[in-house]
Amino acid sequence: MAAPGSSDLDNQEAYLKEATRKVKEQGFFMKRCMDSSDLKGALNHASDMLRELRTGVLTPRNYYELHMKTLDELHHLDDFFGQLCKDGTKTASELYEQVQACGDVLPRLYLLITVGATYIETRQAPAKDILNDLVEMAKGVQHPMRGLFLRNYLSHACRDKLPDTGSKFEGQGGDVSHAVDFVLRNFSETNRLWVRMQNQGPSKERKRREKERQDLRILVGTNLVRLSQLEGVDVERYVQAVLPKLLEQVVNCKDSIAQPYLLDCIIQVFPDEFHLATLDSFLETCTQLRDKVNVRVILEAMMKRLAAGARDAQSSSSGEAVARTPPKAFAAFNSCVTKLLEEKKGAIELAELLRLQAALLEFALECYPGRLDYVNHCFGTCAAVLRQDPPRTEPLDDTEAEQLERVLALPLAPSGGLGGVLELTLFGELVEYLPWRRRRDVSLGVVRAVLGAGEPLDSVESVEKLFSMIGPLLRDGPDDATGGQQQKSSATSDAVPDEATEQLLVARLSHLFQHDDTDALFRIFGAARRHFGQGGIDRVRYTLVPLVFRALALARAVRAVETKIAEQQAEEQAEENKKPAEEPPPPTEKEPAEKTTDGEEEEAPEEEEEEAPAAAEAPAATTEERTTIKPPQYSSRKVFQFVHEIVTAMAGSFPSLSLNLFLQCAQEADKCGFKAIAYEFVSQAFIIYEDELPDSKAQLRALHSMVGSLLLSRGFDDSDYDALATKTTQYAAKLLKKPDQCRMVATCSLLFWSDDPSRVRDGRRVLECLQRSLKIADACMTSSSPPIHLFVEILDHYVAHFEKKNPMITPKYIQGLVALINEHIDNMDRVDGRADLEAHYRNTLARIKAKEIIPLP
């Protein structure tokens, strides 16, 4: 096969070269005759030139090339004819007669078309008649390729000679209906020739012939472009006169190459409004095509086209798109798809069906934003296709899974604009068909969509629903389970940051949980914890932390309600006890709440049974009729217990984080007036500090937070506070590095002198801290670099405590320290940071001077 093919190719080139030479030669002679006004000679040479087009040897590509070269020459004849008519040498009708004398059909027709165009231009005969004549005469050539090119020339030569609406040939020359008629007839003949190509020659060359046909299809499509360019073709004419003819041709040609090509041309060349007006008949045709034709591609093209139109319309003028796409368009597409399903069930591959649904879905989302029912409908069709009896055992192959993933992902895209992702009823079922990895990607889309919509998740049901949709983000899948650890560690660089990013997104979901009722919100938190809790420690570190903070805020809210109830109860009590004797002093803000509602539980919050809050609520329930505020079913203590459990579970794996969280809990508990709970939380933080913290940097950070938390606290008994403050100071003194010890112990001095005069003010302990700090600094002393920066920092603390009027901190300490620093600072090496240190010291001295603590120069 290869050898003849290649020699064939050589022959082709040689033949083309020779034919081109002849065309050029005859063209030259033709022009020479034209120059000497020799019409007869010109026509003879033109005929000889055009005779070259009669060849049956060339491939379509080479024939095309020869055709173009010939037309280049033929073009000169146009001008010549025009000139002859203009200067009156010949009339157009004389010319029209004369060229018909040419003996060979093909050259005669080319010449006739050339003259015909000139004839129409002179308007000496009606355009419609000449066009009619030409399109009929062209039937004289029945060889497919020669005929195709001839008709293409006809179409091209007459493109601006049609009696279209508004053209100069309208009226006498006919009207747009004649123009349409001409193009349609030329189109149907062209198409007939093109289709006939298929049936010529031996069947073993079918493949080659199909390729040649594909090369030539533009000659057919051009006619449709012409139709779309006619001014006079409006929607009405398109509906009544144009499309029916085209579709008839499409159906009747029964050709599996022509059908999809022509339908695609129709989709591309005519405007959207034409399509919307004729959608039913178009889709009807789609169900009458040859079996080999992939209808999905055609439907998809039409839906994409209309969707793009809707999108453009929406971006140019907001909101109009909704009105633009008629509501029945979806129904039309849908019934077409359904019909195909019924008729060709089994013949269409699953992937194609899913792809078709994806296209329909995309169309629906673009053209009917917010129509959840359409999305659910498409989901339903997919589910119906996927459900099998007996259930399918094979997983979807990659192409099928890809299409199903697309179906699921489409409504999640930001442009999908769906608020109600959770309303997608069949989502959960469909996602089950996907392999785990793809489910994970889809899940991520769900999370993004939910976060993007920002709509609150306000019930346990919606939270459960959401979590059922994003399972692969919440726990390991079957793939991960088998040696998942190894996989992870082997591909750390890829997998880990990826996972972290995912979990950071999932973690944000907790902030969407919302409910005015604290009990309802607590139930939501409970559901969320249950799901997050299954994720394993690597996920929990991201997902449970937000829940801790949400719960702390909830505890505060519950506490506010409890306080209000307690106040009411106290008022009622006061009313009942209305005796001449004055009512008992009104309770202060926090104390009464503790005593009335929470008194019994106060001491052992962690030992409560699950049911305890409900029991505790019982006495409150009797007062319900009288009070307007409903006592919360879940008390603030219960909420604190909830966070306690969460943080305790994380403490082993993430000590620094958990320590910080415990301190956060302690601060909130203290604020709510629960001193025992606050103490418990701080104790847990201390346990982590002692047992778990990985390094001295973490310890230093922890101590800063501890000091801050203790200073913030208001509720501890003096003895408890003292114990905690003492412990903290001890930790500080045991830090690994001496400078850290020194600084931290000095900082701990703050713990013993509150700004609030009613609270701890132990001047002696303050002094002890500072002196101890100084001693540690002394121990850092080396002759080459005395720790002057530490001395200055300690000096700052002395100054601060002096300003706070601690009687134990007298100017003599400050005096002594200044003298010490002065003694060393001049001898100090020129080290880095000396300028900073000097600036710092200068600032401290300025402060001392401004406050007139000790006399300074």
Added chain:
Amino acid sequence: MAGKDFGELVLVLGDAHIPHRAAFIPEKFQRMLVPNKMQHVICTGNSKDQYEGLRTLAPNVHMVSGDLDEGSFPESKVVQIGQFRIGVMHGHQIAPWGDPHSLGMFQRRLDVDILITGHTHKNEVNEFDGKWFINPGSITGAYSSLHADVTPSFILLAIQGNKVVTYVYQLLGDTVDVSKSEFQK
């Protein structure tokens, strides 16, 4: 163009606490935080998730470690912008938290004209003894045990010559409230 009118613009923000305590920077703020307007971003920490985003806003991003950043960034930073020395710390190291005396101590230690701190989730622009103390608050209005209701806020500094103009942006309900103050060295 902004540079010509306002001098150097410095965006000051922090304590976003995403995803721990908030899901997003409020949309109204997001729309205001656009690239090529500011020369500097100063961040008081607890905003690790925002670091890359902040780097797209301005050529210079100065970030310090918050109490939950586990030491990813320096504890403190001093930046010279125009004639001003500006110190940045998260603030959890400065006890009692938000206390003006203690803040003053760190201002003297860092020898700065302006000390910027966060942690309290409450925005402040204060002057003590001729020095300025700025707290941008929490840009997300993140939960804090220190206050019941946290207002999302950030601050913009316009530094020109010996003058600084501060713009405090607060999200009150659904509207952005801006208050302006000015000080000179």
